[in-house]
Amino acid sequence: MSEFHPLPPELDRTEIDPGELDLSDEFLLACYRIMRLTRTFEDRLATLYKQGRTFGAVYLGTGQEAIATGVASVMNPGDIFNTVSRSLAAWFYRGVQPRDVLARWLGKDIPPSHGRELGLFLADLERYGIAPYHNGSMASWIPTGAGFALGMKMRRLGNVYIAFTGDGATSPGDFYEGLNFAAIHKLPLVVVVENNQFAYSTPIEKQMPVRWVSDRAPAFNIYRDLAFGNDLFGVIVAAGRAIQHARAGKGPALVEFATFRRRGHGEHDDASYVPEAMRSYWEQRDPMTLLTTYLRNRRRIPTESLDYHDQDATRIVDEAVRYAESLPYPPAESVTERLYAPRGTAVPASER
Numbered sequence: 001m002s003e004f005h006p007l008p009p010e011l012d013r014t015e016i017d018p019g020e021l022d023l024s025d026e027f028l029l030a031c032y033r034i035m036r037l038t039r040t041f042e043d044r045l046a047t048l049y050k051q052g053r054t055f056g057a058v059y060l061g062t063g064q065e066a067i068a069t070g071v072a073s074v075m076n077p078g079d080i081f082n083t084v085s086r087s088l089a090a091w092f093y094r095g096v097q098p099r100d101v102l103a104r105w106l107g108k109d110i111p112p113s114h115g116r117e118l119g120l121f122l123a124d125l126e127r128y129g130i131a132p133y134h135n136g137s138m139a140s141w142i143p144t145g146a147g148f149a150l151g152m153k154m155r156r157l158g159n160v161y162i163a164f165t166g167d168g169a170t171s172p173g174d175f176y177e178g179l180n181f182a183a184i185h186k187l188p189l190v191v192v193v194e195n196n197q198f199a200y201s202t203p204i205e206k207q208m209p210v211r212w213v214s215d216r217a218p219a220f221n222i223y224r225d226l227a228f229g230n231d232l233f234g235v236i237v238a239a240g241r242a243i244q245h246a247r248a249g250k251g252p253a254l255v256e257f258a259t260f261r262r263r264g265h266g267e268h269d270d271a272s273y274v275p276e277a278m279r280s281y282w283e284q285r286d287p288m289t290l291l292t293t294y295l296r297n298r299r300r301i302p303t304e305s306l307d308y309h310d311q312d313a314t315r316i317v318d319e320a321v322r323y324a325e326s327l328p329y330p331p332a333e334s335v336t337e338r339l340y341a342p343r344g345t346a347v348p349a350s351e352r
Contacts, residue, residue, distance in 0.1 A: 050267065114341075145191075
């Protein structure tokens with residue numbers, strides 16, 4: 001059984017405040033919309049999984065929506081990032097359509113994968129700045145992200161590469177090799193660690209000898225920060241500082257967001273290993289609850305406005321299900337296609 005470690009006092013809060021951030025109602029409602037859409041989409045995806053209507057495993061980021069939303073909000077055009085499905089809010093913030101995401105989870109015959117991989121393996125550099133998913137190890141994104149960042153520096157683009165990863169992925173060797181290389185060459189790489197307390201079912205105290213992932217940053221002599229990942233405002237501030245540091249040519253940054261995974265590692269995992277005290281503690285700090293309470297009580301956003309976005313999220317997800325289910329599956333005779341490039345021919349850019 002995992003030990004229960006509450007947040008340090010300076011991060012612990014059940015109410016959020018933007019402080020010196022000057023954020024418009026329009027911006028705040030846009031963030032609320034993305035977070036609500038993500039929560040609604042994932043709730044429906046979990047149901048579809050349990051009904052046997054999806055292909056492959058389903059991994060959800062319920063309880064972590066503020067991180068991807070806040071980080072995406074401070075990216076510039078031309079910045080590149082990578083995620084898997086726990087950072088789905090960043091996809092939606094960048095403009096990815098929920099119906100296209102769902103169609104891939106249902107294994108339908110649409111570009112770019114044509115039903116040949118899971119819905120979480122999304123990549124679209126040209127339209128959304130989402131880097132390809134390389135392999136099953138999330139740690140592998142650190143050295144590949146360093147490679148992207150090296151290209152950005154050599155071309156003097158002024159952009160950064162943001163590598164989302166989890167606490168468990170900071171233990172494999174790729175994490176160290178990638179950060180070491182990025183630190184030596186002062187590359188514009190930002191590693192965003194979503195510390196949700198468990199690497200699958202392994203708690204922090206059983207996977208690393210330090211309390212926080214950011215405690216590992218001094219080994220590389222790089223910028224580091226630790227923030228409360230369920231506070232949208234805190235995420236915006238911390239991510240903004242880290243990205244600006246890297247963009248200014250000062251080298252990589254490691255920013256860690258303490259959060260909680262409200263569901264299991266995947267929908268096949270009942271998370272029975274989570275102590276009840278831990279679950280209760282974090283449920284009082286749910287990012288949707290924190291933002292909703294702030295918008296209603298402090299910002300005086302009308303309830304009708306929030307209700308509209310809630311209902312619109314349901315409408316969008318309903319439409320996504322209808323659209324995805326209306327699409328055909330790949331034809332059986334095409335099962336061996338798109339695995340290898342035809343010998344002696346080049347694959348058109350539109351088909352890659």
